Amino acid sequence: MSTYLQNLQNGLFELFSNNSRVILLGEDVLDPYGGAFKVTAGLSTQFPNRVLTTPISEAGITGVAIGLALRGYIPIVEIMFGDFLTLCADQIINHATKFPNMYRDVTCPLIMRSPMGGGRGYGPTHSQSLEKMFLGIPELKLIAPSHYHQPGQTIQHIATQEINPVIFIEHKLLYRETLQLNSEALPLILKTDETGYQTAILRNYDVGIPDVCLIGYGGISRFLPELLKKLAAEEIRIIALLPESIDPVPIEMLAHFAAEAGRIVIAEESTEGFTWASGIASQLYENLWGKLHCPIKMVTSARCAIPTAIQQEADVLISSLNIENAILEVISWA
Amino acid sequence: MGMIIKMPLLNINDESATLVRWLHSDGARVSQNEPICVVETTKSAVDICAEIDGFLRQLAPVGSTYITGYAIGFIASSIDELVPNFEHIEPYSNNIVESTSPKWTKKAQILANRLGVDLIALAAAHPGVLIGEELVKSVAPSIESESLRAVNLTAVTHLPITHANDTHQERVLILGGSGGAALVLDILSDVLTQQAIGILDNNPKLFNTTLMGVPVIGGFDLAIQLWQEKKFDTLISTVVKDIADRVSIFERFTQIGIPFTNIIAANANVRRDCRMGTGNLIVHGSYIATGVTLGNNNFLAAGTYIEHHSIIGSHCTFGPRTSLSGRVKVADRVKFGTHVAVEPFIEIGTESVIASGVVLTSHIPSYSIVKNASNSVIRHAR
Amino acid sequence: MNADLEMLYEKMVLIRLFEETLLKLFSLGHLRGTVHTCIGQEACAVGIVSALDSKRDTLCSNHRGHGHFLAFTDNTDGLLKEILGLKSGICGGKGGSQHLHVNNFYSNGILGGMVPIATGIALSQKLAEENGISVVFVGDGAMSEGVIYESLNMAALWKLPLLLVIEHNQIAQSTPWNLEHGSAIEGRPVAFGIPTETIDGNDVQTIYAATKKTVDDMRKNAHSRCLLLKTYRLGPHSKGDDYRSTTEISSHQMNDPLKRAETVLPEKVVMGIKTLCQTRINQMLESFSLI
The missing domain is CATH 4.10.320 (Dihydrolipoamide Transferase)
Structure with a gap:
C-alpha cells in the first residue's frame, strides 16, 4: 500500500513518461531537495529538461506557465504553500481563465499544484486552506483528492483531459497517509460523478439507512477512518461523501446520497464564512427542499489567523470532535 | 403525592449538569411552573421549574455536578409529606466529569x-x-393499546332507524348529569332503538331534578341496585373532564358485569367495516371512516373525523372538530382538545394530551403534553 | 529605403485613420465601454511589428493595442467588428478593444500582466527551436508593475528570446511619468542583464531598422533584449480624460510620426497613400452601414 505522496510521485512519473508536452515549474523542485514536500523527488533527475526550478516569483512563474499552455505545452506549477496562491491570483483569474473564455479557439491547460492546510505548526501564512478564494471562477476547476482517492491517477486525468486551468490541492497532512483504497473496515465505493471526477462514498454500516450524510473533501478524509469507526460503535450510521472535484461540485450525486439520510453535515478546513460548505448547502437546500429533517450543519475552522503554537492551532482548526459534535447535533433534531 | 426533581437531560452532549443555586430555601412553598433552581451545562444555564404546587426539599448541595436523572430535590404536596425512598445515583465528583464506561x-x-x-x-x-x-x-411506549387487545370488538355499521317497528327499546342509564347528559338525551331523541330511563350523578343537589324530562335519581352507587332490579339494560358515561375518573367508572361497572352501550348520533356517519367495543359516545356530525377500530369508553365530540383504518384505543376524549387522517394510531387515555389535526400514519402514545389547535406532524411518545402549533413536547407528564 | 518608408507610412496612416474613426463612432454612440487610441505612437507599432515574422514570432499587447494589432494582422474588418461587439468579431464581441487574439497575437487589459506570459511563450519558442521571438509591448506606466521584473529576471536567467518594447509616451493615464518613476526606466532591464536600446519613438524608419538588427541578433543567439521608444501620446488616454495643456500637446504636434515621415516622402506619394487608406476606411464603414 502506498502513501498519498508516493502515489502522487508515481503519477507524475507516469505522466512525464507518457507525455513529452508536460513541463513542471516551481521553487526548489530540483533533486536532491525535490520540492518542499518531496512531491517532485527524482523527477528532475529523470527528466532534467522538463523540470524547471524557478526564482521565488509565484506570479511570474504562473504567467510563464500560461505562456507555455497557450503554445501547446501542459505546464504544472508547484506553489510551495497554498497560501502563496494569492500572489498568482491575477495571473489565474485575469489571464489563464479569461483566455479560453474571451479568445476564440484558445485552450489554456494550466495545472497549479499546491499543498494546503494546517496542523503542522507553520503558522498564519503557511497553514491556510485558501481554495475558497478561487471558487466560482468561470473556466477554473478545483480538484482536491482525499486519501480515499488516487491523486496520481487524478493528476494524469487532468493533464490528459482538461483543456483549461485547474488548481490541484493537496492537503499537507495527507502526504504521509496510506491510501485507503481497499480498507476492509469501511466499505468504499469510488464513483465517477457528473463532473467526470470520482466521489468517494464510505459507509460505516452494513444494513439500514444512514442517520447522517457527511460531506467533505481533501484533508477532511484524514479524520474519517477513526471517526466513522467511533460513530459505528455508537450505532450512528454515516454515509460520507468526498468529491475530488470541489468546483464544479457533483451536486446531483451529493443530493442523491444526502437524501437517504435527510440530515447533512458539511465539513471543510477553511475559515468560517462564505465557505465551500455554504455554497454546497445552498444548492442542497434547493435540491432537497422538503426532504431534510433538519437544517444543514456546516463545520469549518475558526475565523481567525491560524496560530503556530500547537494547542492554539488545534483550538482554531477543524477537528474530528467538531465534526462528531455536528453529527450528534443534527441527529438530535426530532 | 409529591414529586422528585431529577437532573434533566439538557442537551445531547451533556450527560450531567452542575447545580448552580437554589432559588428557594429548603421547605419553602413553591408554585407550579415557578423556577426553583439553576443548573448549568457546558453550553448554557437553565432554570428548572416546579411541576406541581408544594413545598421544596433540597436533596443535593449546590456546586456539584450530577448525572442526568439524579434526584436533586423533592416537592412535597403537603408540609408534612416525607421524601420517599428512592435509589440514589451517585453524583459526579465536584466539577469533574469523568467519562466512565x-x-x-x-x-x-x-x-x-x-x-x-x-x-x-x-x-x-x-x-x-x-x-x-x-x-x-x-x-x-407501545402505541398499540393494552386494552384494545382485551376489547370485545363488534362490527358496527350505523344506519339511523327512523321508524318504530321494534317492540323492544334498549333502556339506557346515564352516568353524569351535566352537559354530556344533555348531549346523550338530545341524541336519543332521534334514536328509536334506545331510550334514557334515568340519570345518576354524585352531586346530591341534582337529585330529584330533571333534565329534558329525565330524572336524576341518585348517585353512581345506585346503579348496582337498579341493575339487580333489572331497571335498565346498559350504561353510558358522560364524564369527560378527568380521564382517570372516566376510566375508573367504566372499569368499576364492567368488572361486576354491568354492560355499557354505544350511543351514536343519528347524523353521525359510521361507515362500513368499522369495529368498536362498548361505552363509546359519538356526537352529531362525527364521521368514522371505513376500516376504523375504536376501543371502549371513548367520547367523540361533535364533528370528530376519524379517517380510514385508524385505530383508537380506549378512554380517549376528542374535542369538537378534531380530525385524524388515515391510518393514525391512538393509544389509551389520550385527550384531544378542540380542532386538533393529525397527519396520516402518526402514532400517539398513552395518556398524551394534545392541546386545541395543534397540528401533529410527527409521532408523539406516551405521557407527552403537546402544546402550540409547532408540535414540540414541552414536558413529560411522567 | 524609401520603399520601406512608403510601406511603413501606409501602415501608420491606416492606423491613424482607423482610430480617428473609432473616436467618431464613440461620439456617435456606436461603441460601448472604452477605447484607448495610440494616436501619436503609430511609429512604435509599425516600426517594431514590421520587422517581425508573424508566422513564427508572437506579439503580446496591452490595452492600447489597435496599432499593434493592425500592424501585425492588417485585419481592419475583424477588429472593427470586435470593437462594435459583433459576433463576427475576432473574439466574437467578448473581448472588445482590449482583449484581442488571432494567430500569434494576444492582448489583455491588465497592465504588465502579459509580460510573464510573453516570457512563457519565449520559453516555448526556445524549447521548439524554431528561432521564434516573443515580443511584448508595455508603456512607461506599466513599468511600475512588479510582475514585469519577475519576468525580466527569468527571461535573463533562462536566456529567453523575449523582446520587451517600452513605449515611453511620457504619461500614465493622467499622471506624468516623472510623478511615477524614481529612476530612469531604461536602466532597469539593464540591471537584469538585458541589453536595452533607447530610440526616437517617432522615427519609424529608425525603429524598424533597430528592430530588424535586434531580432536578427536574437535569432542567432537566443537572449532577451529591450527597446525603449521615446514617444508622445497626442490623443487622450481613452476619451475625454485629457488634462494636459493645449500648449504642451501642440508643442509635440510637429513631432507627429506621420508628419515626420511626410517631410521625407514626396507629397504625391503621401497624398496617394492617404487617399488609398481613406478609401479603405470608407469602404469598411459603408459595409457596416455606418456612414
Whole structure:
C-alpha cells in the first residue's frame, strides 16, 4: 500500500513518461531537495529538461506557465504553500481563465499544484486552506483528492483531459497517509460523478439507512477512518461523501446520497464564512427542499489567523470532535 | 403525592449538569411552573421549574455536578409529606466529569430522548449491558393499546332507524348529569332503538331534578341496585373532564358485569367495516371512516373525523372538530382538545394530551403534553 | 529605403485613420465601454511589428493595442467588428478593444500582466527551436508593475528570446511619468542583464531598422533584449480624460510620426497613400452601414 505522496510521485512519473508536452515549474523542485514536500523527488533527475526550478516569483512563474499552455505545452506549477496562491491570483483569474473564455479557439491547460492546510505548526501564512478564494471562477476547476482517492491517477486525468486551468490541492497532512483504497473496515465505493471526477462514498454500516450524510473533501478524509469507526460503535450510521472535484461540485450525486439520510453535515478546513460548505448547502437546500429533517450543519475552522503554537492551532482548526459534535447535533433534531 | 426533581437531560452532549443555586430555601412553598433552581451545562444555564404546587426539599448541595436523572430535590404536596425512598445515583465528583464506561450508545441516548424512554431506568434494568438503539426502540411506549387487545370488538355499521317497528327499546342509564347528559338525551331523541330511563350523578343537589324530562335519581352507587332490579339494560358515561375518573367508572361497572352501550348520533356517519367495543359516545356530525377500530369508553365530540383504518384505543376524549387522517394510531387515555389535526400514519402514545389547535406532524411518545402549533413536547407528564 | 518608408507610412496612416474613426463612432454612440487610441505612437507599432515574422514570432499587447494589432494582422474588418461587439468579431464581441487574439497575437487589459506570459511563450519558442521571438509591448506606466521584473529576471536567467518594447509616451493615464518613476526606466532591464536600446519613438524608419538588427541578433543567439521608444501620446488616454495643456500637446504636434515621415516622402506619394487608406476606411464603414 502506498502513501498519498508516493502515489502522487508515481503519477507524475507516469505522466512525464507518457507525455513529452508536460513541463513542471516551481521553487526548489530540483533533486536532491525535490520540492518542499518531496512531491517532485527524482523527477528532475529523470527528466532534467522538463523540470524547471524557478526564482521565488509565484506570479511570474504562473504567467510563464500560461505562456507555455497557450503554445501547446501542459505546464504544472508547484506553489510551495497554498497560501502563496494569492500572489498568482491575477495571473489565474485575469489571464489563464479569461483566455479560453474571451479568445476564440484558445485552450489554456494550466495545472497549479499546491499543498494546503494546517496542523503542522507553520503558522498564519503557511497553514491556510485558501481554495475558497478561487471558487466560482468561470473556466477554473478545483480538484482536491482525499486519501480515499488516487491523486496520481487524478493528476494524469487532468493533464490528459482538461483543456483549461485547474488548481490541484493537496492537503499537507495527507502526504504521509496510506491510501485507503481497499480498507476492509469501511466499505468504499469510488464513483465517477457528473463532473467526470470520482466521489468517494464510505459507509460505516452494513444494513439500514444512514442517520447522517457527511460531506467533505481533501484533508477532511484524514479524520474519517477513526471517526466513522467511533460513530459505528455508537450505532450512528454515516454515509460520507468526498468529491475530488470541489468546483464544479457533483451536486446531483451529493443530493442523491444526502437524501437517504435527510440530515447533512458539511465539513471543510477553511475559515468560517462564505465557505465551500455554504455554497454546497445552498444548492442542497434547493435540491432537497422538503426532504431534510433538519437544517444543514456546516463545520469549518475558526475565523481567525491560524496560530503556530500547537494547542492554539488545534483550538482554531477543524477537528474530528467538531465534526462528531455536528453529527450528534443534527441527529438530535426530532 | 409529591414529586422528585431529577437532573434533566439538557442537551445531547451533556450527560450531567452542575447545580448552580437554589432559588428557594429548603421547605419553602413553591408554585407550579415557578423556577426553583439553576443548573448549568457546558453550553448554557437553565432554570428548572416546579411541576406541581408544594413545598421544596433540597436533596443535593449546590456546586456539584450530577448525572442526568439524579434526584436533586423533592416537592412535597403537603408540609408534612416525607421524601420517599428512592435509589440514589451517585453524583459526579465536584466539577469533574469523568467519562466512565458508557452505559448506552449515543444513538440510544438520542432516541431515548426523542421517544420518551427513561434511559437511566433502562440501564438499571439491564446491568452490564450496553444499551443500544434496538433495546430503546423495543421498550418505547407501545402505541398499540393494552386494552384494545382485551376489547370485545363488534362490527358496527350505523344506519339511523327512523321508524318504530321494534317492540323492544334498549333502556339506557346515564352516568353524569351535566352537559354530556344533555348531549346523550338530545341524541336519543332521534334514536328509536334506545331510550334514557334515568340519570345518576354524585352531586346530591341534582337529585330529584330533571333534565329534558329525565330524572336524576341518585348517585353512581345506585346503579348496582337498579341493575339487580333489572331497571335498565346498559350504561353510558358522560364524564369527560378527568380521564382517570372516566376510566375508573367504566372499569368499576364492567368488572361486576354491568354492560355499557354505544350511543351514536343519528347524523353521525359510521361507515362500513368499522369495529368498536362498548361505552363509546359519538356526537352529531362525527364521521368514522371505513376500516376504523375504536376501543371502549371513548367520547367523540361533535364533528370528530376519524379517517380510514385508524385505530383508537380506549378512554380517549376528542374535542369538537378534531380530525385524524388515515391510518393514525391512538393509544389509551389520550385527550384531544378542540380542532386538533393529525397527519396520516402518526402514532400517539398513552395518556398524551394534545392541546386545541395543534397540528401533529410527527409521532408523539406516551405521557407527552403537546402544546402550540409547532408540535414540540414541552414536558413529560411522567 | 524609401520603399520601406512608403510601406511603413501606409501602415501608420491606416492606423491613424482607423482610430480617428473609432473616436467618431464613440461620439456617435456606436461603441460601448472604452477605447484607448495610440494616436501619436503609430511609429512604435509599425516600426517594431514590421520587422517581425508573424508566422513564427508572437506579439503580446496591452490595452492600447489597435496599432499593434493592425500592424501585425492588417485585419481592419475583424477588429472593427470586435470593437462594435459583433459576433463576427475576432473574439466574437467578448473581448472588445482590449482583449484581442488571432494567430500569434494576444492582448489583455491588465497592465504588465502579459509580460510573464510573453516570457512563457519565449520559453516555448526556445524549447521548439524554431528561432521564434516573443515580443511584448508595455508603456512607461506599466513599468511600475512588479510582475514585469519577475519576468525580466527569468527571461535573463533562462536566456529567453523575449523582446520587451517600452513605449515611453511620457504619461500614465493622467499622471506624468516623472510623478511615477524614481529612476530612469531604461536602466532597469539593464540591471537584469538585458541589453536595452533607447530610440526616437517617432522615427519609424529608425525603429524598424533597430528592430530588424535586434531580432536578427536574437535569432542567432537566443537572449532577451529591450527597446525603449521615446514617444508622445497626442490623443487622450481613452476619451475625454485629457488634462494636459493645449500648449504642451501642440508643442509635440510637429513631432507627429506621420508628419515626420511626410517631410521625407514626396507629397504625391503621401497624398496617394492617404487617399488609398481613406478609401479603405470608407469602404469598411459603408459595409457596416455606418456612414
